[in-house]
Amino acid sequence: MRIGFYICHCGINIANTVDIEEVMKFASQLDGVVVAKDYRYMCSDPGQDLIEEDIKSLNLTRVVVAACSPRMHESTFRAACEEAGLNPYLFQMANIREMVSWTTDDKEAGTEKAKRLVAAAIRRVVLHEPLEARRESVAQAVLVVGGGIAGIEASLRLADSGKKVYLVEREPSIGGHMAQLDKTFPTLDCSACILTPKMVEVGSHENIELLAYSEVKDVSGHVGDFRIKITKKPGYVNASKCVGCGVCTEKCPVKVPSEFDMGLGVRKAIYVPFPQAVPLLYTIDRDSCWYFQKGTCRICERFCDVGAVDFDQKEEIIEIQVGAIIVATGYDVFDASKITPLGYGHLDNVITSLEFERIINSSGPSGGEISLKDGTAPTSVAILHCVGSRDENWNRYCSRVCCMYSMKFAHLVRERIPEAKIYELYIDIRAAGKGYEEFYNRVLDEDVTFIRGRGAQVTRLATNSEEEGKLVVVCEDTLLGIPRRIPVDMVILSVGLEPQKDAAGVARMFKLSCSDEGFFLEKHPKLAPVATATPGLYLAGACQGPKDIPDVVAHASAAAAEAMAMLDRGYVVLEPEKAVISEETCSGCRICLDLCPFDAINFDEEQNIAVVEEVGCDGCGVCVSACPSSAIVLRGYTDEEILAEVEGVLA
Amino acid sequence: MENPKIAIVLGATCAGCDYSLLDLPPEVLLDVLGKVEIVYWPTATDFKLEDLKAVPDGEIALTLYEGAVNNEENEELARISRQKSQNLLAFGACSCFGGLPGLANVTTREGLFRQAYLDAPSNESNGVTPLRVSTVDGHELTIPDTFDTVRALHQVVPVDYYLPGCPPPLDLIGEALTALVTGDLPPKGHVFGSSKSLCDECDRRKESKSIHELHGIHELIPDEEKCLLEQGILCLGPATRGGCGYPCVKMNLRCWGCMGPTPESIDQGANMLSALASVLGLDRETDLTDEAIEVLMKQVKDPLGFFYRFTMPTSLLKRAVRRNQ
């Protein structure tokens, strides 16, 4: 055994709290070490050259570098070993920066800990075996899950570059929340006007296979070769025949509240969610259709000239293979009825922001008319910020878009009802974005009353004649330091953005992690905002955290770019650190079978043993620690290697 | 040619291993007895230590040492056995891993005496604990000193073969003795038993190990066809070397683990603990709080006695940490 040991100063990062000389002296006396050197920056070219030259001239068989975290530079040093003809897995790194020098100012203690970590790495490296990484080709297609603006943007970017895209949307139409919005801050362009062209493009793009009214049922495989099962729900209308004339909807006798209009308008049992829907394919909602519920009707079938209605349509399972996945499942809004004092759900004319978007929309249920329950126009409106956000009881985070859309609402109300009294009840105004502060100033000039204080209660109990027949918003004006009661006709609750209700389930299926709030977790909050811990799996849009449309579009484009780069490279490197089950030792107890988060363990009934599918294995080690027979070994992390490390630390 | 000599030596043992020798089917027992010469077996006839000491070094073909090493006498016997024998076999769980006596390693000699002679509600020792030297009717008597730490045989002298079990399974004893008389002993270091865990031979139906409720065997009558662990009964079979023919499991009792760890395992108890922790509450794993996990794991009564019943001295734990007074 001929071990080369190298220690890095990392400028002064390590050298200030670790006595480099002493650690070097210590290491040079350990079993097998034939050379010990230091350098200011081991990761630099001269640093790497040091290793490469020694491997060649001293015939080193193992290399240990004591420096920063292996996450930073393990691959750098492995590459240097390989360059000099040494198998890259005969290398080990001791982290004496993040784990030592950055944790203490005490040089004596730091030096002692560094020595122990070095001893651990040196004892371990002796047991290393040469390993080989594998190269696998990448399927030239991408799955995009969710057809909001994020999914739309990512799909178009990929499709335009010539990549095959499967876009799965669970609703009958793509568009997501943006399709429900009226105007968008800060420029006030009409949401539909900028979104519809993109939706149409998705629908007609030769590289995009749009799977609406569909859901991903199963995900297996790994980066470069994901196998996906998709359930296409039956809409009972034949897509190749339907011409979108809409006569079915006209004739259908069933009326139910429209989800798209937030229950403020009605739709039929056979419907498209909104006129600009893509695909423009009528869908029968089984739960409200009389034929499915009561056994008779089929009026739509009778009136459809092209014979597109097909009551026998069945659920369809589609299996596809893709190289990368972009999850763009968006957000849900906070349920305002949870905060009972705000009156939502039991007081008339208390509405949510998303309902207001539909009300103010000229193609919405009221044709854009702002009116109260009794049909009259409100003379005063209060907009309450931060409902469910920045609140210890609900969500502690800021939803980022509510201040801006609340001020957009003030502007839109002022436009429609010039004489109305408008109040904004805010905690802080968060207008950080291009043109946002300017928009805030513009609204300030539009005779809107800004009150700094969270709306605490909405009540009908009047304490004076002015409040009679009104909704009274109770709050503390924190600038004046007094409690206030503001009588108004209409209250808009600016509800925050939350993870989708089924986010945990989606996370499980795609092997995503969630942050504390439940949004999907990116690989690094600053440096890898679209990648995830699973290679080949990317995030786009509000499913990763609250965002406004410009940020969603940028985020989605970044996800598309990462997926594209991966596809274009054409291959993925599969690390050799995988679990291997010994046939001689596995007893077929089945303990490991349900544990693998990547579904990489199968059971061979004939031999009565469990088998790891190597390409699917992520090397997480879950099964290894669970196997009661110690029949599973993770290459590069054997019991012996780990024990040697522990002994090194304790020696 | 002379018949090979054998000896059967008793350390810290309950002598249950002896009884399984006698339980061997008559045809096997008589056949073997006719082909060996017994030079020492105090359980069967009146052998004295002097008889064993009198045998020239290296003359005994095979010594079966049963029991752990728990006091000076055990250790002396272990050393003499080694000296006199060509082959030394650790016979039974106590000899192989420390066995039940090994659980004494949760305390010290003093703690052990205190519990056994003073604190236990059933004792009648009138406050007296064993003394190494005592005087009775003017005669000075000594007894072997008890150790602080119980050890398995191989932790005291080099061992050639292992035959685990509590008691050792008859088939395996037959296999070992036949190997001796036919002159066909396996390579040194061999452990009589299967190379796989008990689940390999157990014919119960196995489906999914995702469980959340644990039951004692006194709490329900288990389905006789279905894996016990899958019914929430803590069967140690998955972490235990097979080869015993699973008599306990056949009787609808759980495996207690007396055959010790599987070949690749360095700690039977840790293996089973880790396996159990991996599957318990698996179906709602993502929703489990730390408290909920604790409630689940608290279902294991007497964890040490369950996971380390037979293997404490040879486990990674070995013994409780001795605090410096």
Ligand SMILES: Cc1cc2nc3c(=O)[nH]c(=O)nc-3n(C[C@H](O)[C@H](O)[C@H](O)COP(=O)(O)OP(=O)(O)OC[C@H]3O[C@@H](n4cnc5c(N)ncnc54)[C@H](O)[C@@H]3O)c2cc1C
């Ligand atoms: C009241 C209100 C007003 C707003 N006004 C503005 C504004 O003026 N300007 C601005 O920039 N931003 C505004 N926003 C924010 C804007 O809505 C979001 O930035 C944007 O819609 C997020 O897009 P997305 O694609 O990430 O998510 P979403 O729009 O939520 O789209 C997600 C899509 O994924 C689908 N989906 C979900 N789960 C699955 C699944 N499991 N399988 C398949 N499909 C699935 C959904 O059906 C949906 O179509 C506003 C938000 C609110 C609440």
Ligand code: SF4
């Ligand atoms: S847990 Fe171990 S012994 Fe049991 S089936 Fe899996 S690999 Fe085999």
Ligand code: SF4
């Ligand atoms: S180490 Fe085991 S549990 Fe983890 S991915 Fe590989 S096979 Fe699955």
Ligand code: SF4
């Ligand atoms: S756990 Fe016990 S009962 Fe289940 S298969 Fe294994 S030995 Fe048999």
